[in-house]
Amino acid sequence: MDSVQFLLFLILFPLISALFMLAVRRDTDRDWIVKLSALVIGAVTVLLLVTQIGQGAVYLWFNAEPVSLLMFALEMVISVIILWFAVRFRNYLVIALTLAETVLIIWFESAATPAVMVKDPLFLDPFSIIMALIVGIIGSLICVYSLGYMRHFYQHHTGIPDRTNTFFIIIFVFLSAMFGLVFSNSLVWVFFFWEVTTLCSFLLIGFTKTEEATKNAFTALWMNLLGGIAFAGAIVYLTYQPAGMLGLDQVLVSGKALILIPAALIGFAGLTKAAQMPFSSWLVGAMVAPTPVSALLHSSTMVKAGVYILVRFAPAFQGTTVGYTLAFVGAFTFLIASGIAISQTNAKRVLAYSTIANLGLVVACAGIGTYEAIWAAILLIIFHAISKSLMFLSVGTVEHRIRSREIEDMNGLIVRMPRIAAIMTIGIAGMFLAPFGMLISKWAAIQAFINAPFGLVFVVILVFGSAFTLFFWAKWMGRLLVITPDAENVEGLVDKNEWIALVSLAGLTAVTCFIFPVISAYLIEPFLLANYGTVANLSQDNIIIMMMMLFLIVLLPLSILLPHKKARTLPPYMGGVETAHDMHFQNALGARTEMKLANYYISPWFGEARLATTGICLCSVFIVIMFALAFVGGGAFL
Amino acid sequence: MISLAWAAAFILLAPAIGGLIAGIDRKITAHMQGRVGPSVLQPFYDVGKLFEKEGAMVNETQRFYVLSYFVFAIFAGGLFFAGGNLLLVVFALTLAEVFLVLGAYSANSPYSHVGAERELLQIMAYEPMLLLTVVGMYVAAHSFDAIDIAGFPMPLILLLPGVFLGFIYILTFKLRKSPFDISTSHHAHQEIVKGVTTEFSGPNLAFIEVAHWYEVVLMLGFVFLFFAASWILALIAIIIVYLLELAIDNTNARVKWQLAVKSSWAIALVLGALNIAALYLIGRA
Numbered sequence: 001m002d003s004v005q006f007l008l009f010l011i012l013f014p015l016i017s018a019l020f021m022l023a024v025r026r027d028t029d030r031d032w033i034v035k036l037s038a039l040v041i042g043a044v045t046v047l048l049l050v051t052q053i054g055q056g057a058v059y060l061w062f063n064a065e066p067v068s069l070l071m072f073a074l075e076m077v078i079s080v081i082i083l084w085f086a087v088r089f090r091n092y093l094v095i096a097l098t099l100a101e102t103v104l105i106i107w108f109e110s111a112a113t114p115a116v117m118v119k120d121p122l123f124l125d126p127f128s129i130i131m132a133l134i135v136g137i138i139g140s141l142i143c144v145y146s147l148g149y150m151r152h153f154y155q156h157h158t159g160i161p162d163r164t165n166t167f168f169i170i171i172f173v174f175l176s177a178m179f180g181l182v183f184s185n186s187l188v189w190v191f192f193f194w195e196v197t198t199l200c201s202f203l204l205i206g207f208t209k210t211e212e213a214t215k216n217a218f219t220a221l222w223m224n225l226l227g228g229i230a231f232a233g234a235i236v237y238l239t240y241q242p243a244g245m246l247g248l249d250q251v252l253v254s255g256k257a258l259i260l261i262p263a264a265l266i267g268f269a270g271l272t273k274a275a276q277m278p279f280s281s282w283l284v285g286a287m288v289a290p291t292p293v294s295a296l297l298h299s300s301t302m303v304k305a306g307v308y309i310l311v312r313f314a315p316a317f318q319g320t321t322v323g324y325t326l327a328f329v330g331a332f333t334f335l336i337a338s339g340i341a342i343s344q345t346n347a348k349r350v351l352a353y354s355t356i357a358n359l360g361l362v363v364a365c366a367g368i369g370t371y372e373a374i375w376a377a378i379l380l381i382i383f384h385a386i387s388k389s390l391m392f393l394s395v396g397t398v399e400h401r402i403r404s405r406e407i408e409d410m411n412g413l414i415v416r417m418p419r420i421a422a423i424m425t426i427g428i429a430g431m432f433l434a435p436f437g438m439l440i441s442k443w444a445a446i447q448a449f450i451n452a453p454f455g456l457v458f459v460v461i462l463v464f465g466s467a468f469t470l471f472f473w474a475k476w477m478g479r480l481l482v483i484t485p486d487a488e489n490v491e492g493l494v495d496k497n498e499w500i501a502l503v504s505l506a507g508l509t510a511v512t513c514f515i516f517p518v519i520s521a522y523l524i525e526p527f528l529l530a531n532y533g534t535v536a537n538l539s540q541d542n543i544i545i546m547m548m549m550l551f552l553i554v555l556l557p558l559s560i561l562l563p564h565k566k567a568r569t570l571p572p573y574m575g576g577v578e579t580a581h582d583m584h585f586q587n588a589l590g591a592r593t594e595m596k597l598a599n600y601y602i603s604p605w606f607g608e609a610r611l612a613t614t615g616i617c618l619c620s621v622f623i624v625i626m627f628a629l630a631f632v633g634g635g636a637f638l
Numbered sequence: 639m640i641s642l643a644w645a646a647a648f649i650l651l652a653p654a655i656g657g658l659i660a661g662i663d664r665k666i667t668a669h670m671q672g673r674v675g676p677s678v679l680q681p682f683y684d685v686g687k688l689f690e691k692e693g694a695m696v697n698e699t700q701r702f703y704v705l706s707y708f709v710f711a712i713f714a715g716g717l718f719f720a721g722g723n724l725l726l727v728v729f730a731l732t733l734a735e736v737f738l739v740l741g742a743y744s745a746n747s748p749y750s751h752v753g754a755e756r757e758l759l760q761i762m763a764y765e766p767m768l769l770l771t772v773v774g775m776y777v778a779a780h781s782f783d784a785i786d787i788a789g790f791p792m793p794l795i796l797l798l799p800g801v802f803l804g805f806i807y808i809l810t811f812k813l814r815k816s817p818f819d820i821s822t823s824h825h826a827h828q829e830i831v832k833g834v835t836t837e838f839s840g841p842n843l844a845f846i847e848v849a850h851w852y853e854v855v856l857m858l859g860f861v862f863l864f865f866a867a868s869w870i871l872a873l874i875a876i877i878i879v880y881l882l883e884l885a886i887d888n889t890n891a892r893v894k895w896q897l898a899v900k901s902s903w904a905i906a907l908v909l910g911a912l913n914i915a916a917l918y919l920i921g922r923a
Contacts, residue, residue, distance in 0.1 A: 412746070433736060434729035443725055446769075450776060456918060460911045463769040464903070471762045474736050478743030478754055483697040485746070542723050549730065552713065556706045564701070568694045572747030572837055583746070597751045600759070 003124050004060040006048045010132065010179040013040060018172035021165045027151070031497075034147055034168060038140035041175065045136025049129055053522055056530055059120035059185060059249060067121070071192040072109045076102070078199050082221070085202075091218050097225040104232035108188070111239045116188075118247040123185035126527040130378060130519075131182040131308055134385045137508075138300040139175045141501040145393050146171070146292040148495030152400045153290055160208060167207060171296065174200040178301045182308060187238065187246045191231050194273070194305065198224040201302050204293045205286045216285030223279045227272030227306075234265035252315050252531075263316040264630035266309060267326045267367075268623065274306030274359045277333045278616035278623075283356060287348040291396030294348060298355045299389035304381060307359055310366035311377050315531055318369030324454070325626040329619045330363025331461045336615035338468035343606040347395045347405045350472060351388065354431065357465065358384045358438070361445060364461075368452045371532035376444035378524050379516070383437025386512060387430035390505035394424045397498050401490060407476055408598055412484035417491040421480050423506045428480075430509040432466075432473040435549035437513055442466060444538070468606075475599045482597075485571075486582045513550055517543050641785065645720035648855070649712055656851025657681045659858075663884060670888045681847075688844035696745040696837045703741030704842045710734035711849040715856040721785025724772040728765075731856070735761055738834060738846070745837035753833030756821035759895045763818075763902040764808035770910035774801035775863065777917050784859075788866040795864045795875075800913030802864050806879060807905045811898075812857045814850070815887035818898050 017037035024030045052058070079102045086094035108116075150164045177196035184190045198221070206217030235246065241258065244250040251259055275283035283303065287294050297303060310317075310326075317323025337357035344350045358380060365377035397420055398413065399405050413421040430436045446462060449455040494502075512519070517538070525535040538546075571579060574595070579585045583595040661678035668675025677683075695701065714730035717723070735757070742754035776782050778797045779790040787794070795802050810818045819825070822833035830836070838846055858876050865872035 434726070434733050439729060443729070446725065446773070447782075450773060456773075456777075456911070456914055459773055460766075460770070460907070463766040463773075463906075466769070467762045467765045470732065470736075470765065471758050474739060474758050474761075475755065477736075478740055478758075481699070481740055481744050482746050483699060483744050542726060545717060545722060545726055549710075549713065549733075552709060556709065557702060559705055560698070560702055565693065567698065567701070568692065569697060570694050572696050572745050573749060573831065574747070575749075575831075595748060597746070597748060600755045 003052060003055075003058050004062065004122065006044065006052070007060065007122050007124060007179075007183045010041070010044060010048070010136070011176055011183065013037070013044070014172040014176035014179070018169040018176075021169045021172065024165055030164065030168070031147055034143050035497075037172070038143045041136050042140040045132050048124075049133060052124060052129060053126075054526070055124075056526060057123060057125035057249075060122040060124070061120045062122075064118075064121040064186070068188065071189065072105075075105055075109075075192055075195060078195050079105075081199065082202070082225075086218075089214065089218065091222075093222050094218060094225065097222055097229060101225060101229045101232055104229065104236055108232065108235045108239050111236075113239050116239060116246055118186040118188070118244060118250075120247065120249070121186040121189055122183050123249065124183060125530065126523040127311070127378065128182045130382060130523050130527075131304070132179060134300045134304065134382065135175060135178040135182070138385055138389050138505070139171075139178070139296065141504050142292050142295050142300070142389060142393070143168070143171060143175075144497050145295075145396075145501035146290075146497075148497035148499075149290065149292050149396055149400070152495065156400065157208070163207070167204075167290070170200050170203050170207075171292075174204070174296065174301055178305065181305050185248050187235055187248065187251070190248075190309065191228075191235060194231060194269075194309075195228055197273075197302055197305055198228060201286070201297055204297070205289045207289055207293065210288070213288045216282070216288050219285050220282035223272050223282045227269035227279075230265040230272075231269040234262035234269070237262050237265070248312060252313070259316050260320060260322055261630050263313050263320075264322050264326075264626055266313055267317070267322070267626065270306045270310040270313075270366075271326070271329060271363065271623070272306070274303050274310070274363060275356050276306075276329055276360060276363055277336065277356075277612075277619035280333065280337065280356045280612075280615070284349060284352045287352055291348075291392055291399065294351070295389045295392035295396070298351065298392060299385040303355065303359055304385065307362040307366065307377070307381060310363055311374060311381070314366045314369035314374050314377070316369075317367050319453070321629045322626055323367045323369050325367075325622050325629060327364045327367025327458065329622045329626075330360040330365075330367055331458050332360070332615060332618050332622070333357065334360030334364065335461050335465040335468070336611050336618075338465045338472075339606045340608050340611050342468055342472045343601050343603045343608060343611075344472075345406055345408060345601060347398075347407050347410070347476075348392070350407065350476065351391055351395065354469070354472075355384075355388055357469070358388075361442070361462070361465075364458055365445060365448060368448065368455070368458070370448060370452050371528045371534050372444070372448035372451055372536040374532070375520070375524055375528060375536035376441055376448045378527070379441040379444055379520070380438070382516075382519065383430065383441055383512065386505060386508045387427050387436075387438060390427040390502065390509055391424065391431070393498070393502055393505065394420055394427060397494060397502065398424075401492070407479055410476075411479055411597070412482040412487050413480045414482070415484055415487040416489060418489065419491060420494065420502070423502050424480055425477060426506045426509055428473050428477045429553075430513075432469050435513060435546045435553065437509065437516070440513070440516060440538075440546065444536075448536070479599060484583075510554075514547070641719075641721050645716040648715050648719035648852075652715060652852045652855040653848050656848075656855045657685070659854060659880070660851065663880075666881070666884055667888060670884070681851075685844045685847050688839075688847070689841050691840035693840045693842065695839070695842060696747065699744050700741050700838065700842055703737050703744065704838065704845050706737040707734050707741065708845045708849045710737065711852045711856075715852050715859070718784050718856055718859050721783055721788070723782045724775065724784055724787070725769075725782055727784070727856075728768055728772060731853070732761065732765065734849070734853075738849075742834040742837065747837045749831045749836040750834060752830045753821045753836060756830075756895055757834045759899055760811050760818070760821055763895075763899040764811045767804045767808045767902060767906035767910055770906055770914065771801055771805045771860065774798045774910065774914045774917070777914055784863065787863050791867060793865050793867040793871065797917060798864065798913055800909035800916075804905045804909040804913075805860060805864075806882070807909075808902055809857055809861075809879070810883060810886065811902075813854060813883055813887075815883050817886070817890040817893040819887075819892060820895050820898055823892070 181193035341353035365373040449458040660681040742750040
């Protein structure tokens with residue numbers, strides 16, 4: 001297959017799977033179709049990597065006129081669908097936003113200027129390959145996991161009608177749209193797929209049709225529509241620019257002064273989709289959806305579409321005041337969301353805020369836009385996708401077993417559900433500890449910030465944010481690893497499909513740490529070379545030292561297997577009170593009391609209400625400044 | 639860049655130096671309190687005796703956490719003295735600390751639990767300043783590698799006085815000295831028994847003690863870097879800094895964690911960040 005066939009296959013194949021889902025009646029059939037599709041999607045993305053690597057950017061020409069027309073028609077269909085929902089639920093804000101967006105779409109679609117003529121609507125470069133791998137591999141694993149999860153889900157929620165097929169249809173359309181988004185060179189096409197992801201996430205968040213789910217789905221919708229309007233505005237602006245300006249290949253080399261306004265608009269769109277403050281609440285609210293949806297939104301799709309477009313536009317942001325204000329939005333989101341995560345007791349909310357924080361770091365890197373920052377940003381995207389999907393899926397499995405998402409209820413999980421707890425430990429380690437992925441990325445970010453003009457501010461924000469990050473991950477990890485006496489193993493039989501996904505992702509978390517120098521050399525560095533003419537990487541010595549640490553981490557647990565004398569175990573020290581084996585003791589009044597331990601959440605400092613308000617105000621101000629600089633300040637460069 | 643000889647020297651000699659420092663520390667502290675104090679070799683006797691004790695534990699996983707803490711504390715120090723990347727040194731040290739904290743968590747004991755939470759608070763308090771110290775050295779010497787920073791022609795203290803003071807402030811945490819000996823203390827007057835180390839005993843506790851000696855030598859190595867242009871000056875600086883920490887230890891009561899965290903952050907922002915910003919402004923960057 002040549003490149004164009006690959007791309008079309010990846011975009012269209014999930015749609016075919018979705019069509020098959022329409023016809024499925026039996027569970028076994030569904031299992032087969034989903035597993036086969038997942039396998040094909042995953043395998044083809046790997047094949048894409050193997051065959052296309054080292055080719056640089058390939059632009060693919062074909063007669064796109066009929067496809068563009070079809071997209072326009074579909075965009076109108078999306079608008080109608082959204083309007084129908086908005087009218088049904090009397091959400092006037094969404095109605096207004098949809099109408100405004102539709103007007104903009106019709107405007108640029110009917111404009112017949114030379115800019116609209118994008119010669120090569122599709123393209124493929126190393127960054128697209130990375131994104132395709134994330135969508136293809138992690139997305140497919142989440143599909144497989146969902147097979148087990150949705151079965152449990154309907155066993156637990158007997159009140160709602162079984163819509164498993166609809167669920168998989170939306171997910172396959174979502175994957176298709178993500179492939180389309182990362183392979184499109186034409187901004188109009190990117191926008192089309194962008195809107196499809198907005199619609200899919202709206203449907204998935206509201207999937208359970210409860211009152212809360214519907215409310216949160218509409219929050220996600222209006223925020224993303226706002227971003228969509230900004231995106232459409234950028235396209236309208238570019239329509240009146242010189243020929244070919246609606247292609248990513250042209251717009252990014254056209255000089256900064258010309259594209260500062262569209263870059264700011266697309267930056268804004270990216271902020272909404274990447275759930276940056278003040279738009280972070282939609283992603284936190286999105287966790288009402290079934291857990292695989294959260295995993296999908298947080299790791300391989302949706303929010304990654306937001307940061308994808310920002311990283312694409314990074315050369316436009318580099319060295320501009322617009323880019324720096326965008327970076328500030330990201331940096332403060334990172335700091336504040338990390339702080340809020342400390343105060344959260346609900347595991348999924350901790351994960352949500354951690355996602356928002358890490359995306360903030362990517363946004364900060366993209367806004368600064370130097371080659372080193374982009375290197376860090378892409379590493380962050382890769383490592384975050386793997387570890388975060390692993391964390392969500394493990395929490396989902398635990399939740400079905402212990403009926404709780406509270407971190408305190410996961411006390412001593414290593415005794416009660418040893419294998420899942422071990423996998424979660426790998427996931428958490430992947431999020432904040434050396435020598436795992438996210439820490440490598442943060443390290444890269446420090447180096448990038450330090451070398452950028454005025455980068456010190458970002459370094460200071462990063463070191464504080466990292467300290468917060470360490471606190472909330474480590475205390476969660478500690479809770480999991482408590483050895484409680486007398487606890488029973490309740491792990492039972494974890495669903496085989498869930499298990500496949502969990503083990504694969506845990507394996508990926510570890511393997512990517514070992515092979516990240518290869519990923520960097522063959523995918524990230526060629527991308528940097530093509531866009532910046534120079535590359536960033538870690539020195540050989542440091543990579544060797546990281547590898548030594550990795551080997552130590554792998555070897556140390558084996559020390560348990562070394563021959564040693566079995567030690568006598570003693571109960572913990574309880575200040576001399578008479579304590580039963582199950583940690584009950586007699587208190588001063590003679591009553592039997594249970595010894596209970598709980599983590600620190602420090603809500604007076606890190607409470608959600610207080611910090612979120614600060615973050616929303618602060619980031620809104622930066623966004624206003626960003627637009628002011630783009631429209632009024634014109635070409636103010638640093 | 640990597641000097642294996644120095645790393646080997648650290649691995650072999652640091653316990654001896656660290657233990658001796660602990661012994662001298664106890665002697666001087668005793669004199670400050672009007673006591674005679676034990677022999678300067680007492681820490682070695684203590685650790686030796688711990689190794690001879692029965693290896694009883696609360697649960698078997700403690701063995702793994704202690705070993706990991708020990709190995710990564712050595713790794714961090716070895717990397718530092720080999721002249722390696724200081725950011726990596728800090729990351730490895732954090733990893734070591736996290737293992738200690740996890741060991742304390744695993745015990746399911748109220749005292750070690752509070753100790754573990756407080757240890758995490760301490761890490762959260764000192765890590766920004768520790769990283770800013772490394773960043774400051776990078777901005778001044780244009781390298782993250784200890785060997786390059788040590789080879790910088792002028793004493794870094796002249797460029798980084800604020801960063802140095804900030805570092806001294808958080809050094810108190812790392813040396814487990816009052817007023818910041820919140821998670822565990824060398825002194826007997828700790829309200830949470832022995833905090834993070836409460837549930838470790840026998841050989842496990844001995845390993846933790848030796849790992850702490852390694853850490854102390856590593857942290858004093860950071861002090862050295864500020865004066866590396868002149869070895870004699872650096873040695874004097876290390877002695878003065880340690881004596882200063884002792885004086886602070888013996889004249890201050892333990893503070894609440896809130897104050898410890900807030901003040902460390904304020905110090906990092908004011909002394910650390912402003913100093914580095916000033917370096918940028920005068921064009922050293």
